Amino acid sequence: MITVENLHKSFGSEHILKGLSTTFDKGKTNLIIGQSGSGKTVFLKCLLGLFEPEDGRIIFEDRAIQDMDEEEKRRLRENMGMVFQGSALFDSMNIEENVMFPLRMFSKKKKSEMLDRVNEVLARVNLENVNKKYPSEISGGMQKRVAIARAIVNNPKYLFCDEPNSGLDPRTAILIDNLIQEITREYNITTVINTHDMNSVMEIGEKIVFLQKGNLAWQGDNTQIFKTDNKDVTDFVYSSDLFKKIRDVQIKEG
């Protein structure tokens, strides 16, 4: 579980995060949603430790990152997996080397054991016979799967995903969402996903944190989000014609 208390982050005179407080539950897919510029990415990067907040605390289980020394932070990061928006696979390495990378850096396993683990996680994300290919030789959807495999290969406690299905066709996007949810339950990890995709909200939004101009405007789950009276949330949810039509049909059918 991750607990965030009164988080503030500014860039120069621009106050991006204005006192966020929330929790991200273990074994659940926690979604951070909001419009572009609402502070989602900054929030995620603060959770990852890539940005240093000015104020507030981020508590992993029972230990705040602000109280950790460098060695503790390094060990915490070994327990984090991250799926970047653009996958961020290392182009100089083939798929096998990409997925094996965290193991090579942090485990003392033999090469054959590492290879077995790589093949296991690649099979888990439904990728086979791509081990020797390079990231540029596979599709965007496959790159995302490789990124997920790399993120989970070291059995992390925390999985972070920055818009994991952006740039993917709707069918592949849903497959990636479902895969992340299955992995979250299977490994009982705390997953935090940054997205603005309403399909993801509907599919895997077990806990949803809605950001509006750096403030926590609403939180709940994917059943509550369609019933809330919060205008900011309804404006966001029903910004697409499809969802407006679904709402109109639901109202018509009582």
Place this chain on the structure above:
Amino acid sequence: MKYLHDIGSYFLMLKDVFSRPTKGSVLRELVLKEVDELIINSLGIVAFISFFVGGVVAIQTALNIDNPLIPEYLVGFATRQSIILEFAPTFISIIMAGKMGSFITSSIGSMRVTEQIDALEVMGINSLNYLVFPKVIALLFYPFVIAISMFLGILGGWVAGVYGGFSTSEAFIQGLQEDFITFHVIYAFIKTFVFAFILATVPSWQGYFMKGGALEVGKASTNSFVWTSVLIILTNYIVTSLLLS
């Protein structure tokens, strides 16, 4: 003010480059890869340029000797001095600032743009040590490149001088041996090590701290060449003043 900030960020980067080392087995592979990419891949262009520039130095020296009192061995002597003291260590390093430097900046810059450096940081890896330290170690082999440049530059001078009819082989070789000062070679290699460090770190700094997209990667590569060349010229002056004055 910006220059002070840049200088500060360069030295802060160096601190991180030499801290929290990467796992030994991984580092060994990275160093070998960098030796291949930075050193071995540079040999062809260095050999080509050195041979022909050596030839040109010999021809120009010979053509400028009008006075019959000046001995013929001066062609070999001038070629040796020009190549060992300046051409091989300094001008090859400036050429390498273009070839090797832009490669380093663009490869690290592309990793920055595509979030690969963020991926390393999130995994708890000291990205500066992982990316830059192997380059510093690989460039410890850079003096071998310069030694090859020295040899081929002088060989090119001999070929152009002898086969172009500007000097006899005996006179050229006598010139190579005349007033030979071992410390000049030591001086050349001392400054080569300094240039190697600049070549490994300045382009890395430009690539690592770049912001933006593909266009900015190109701009960073250009800046990298300018900064590296300027620093090589400046340190060349300082090292020469300290060691030869």
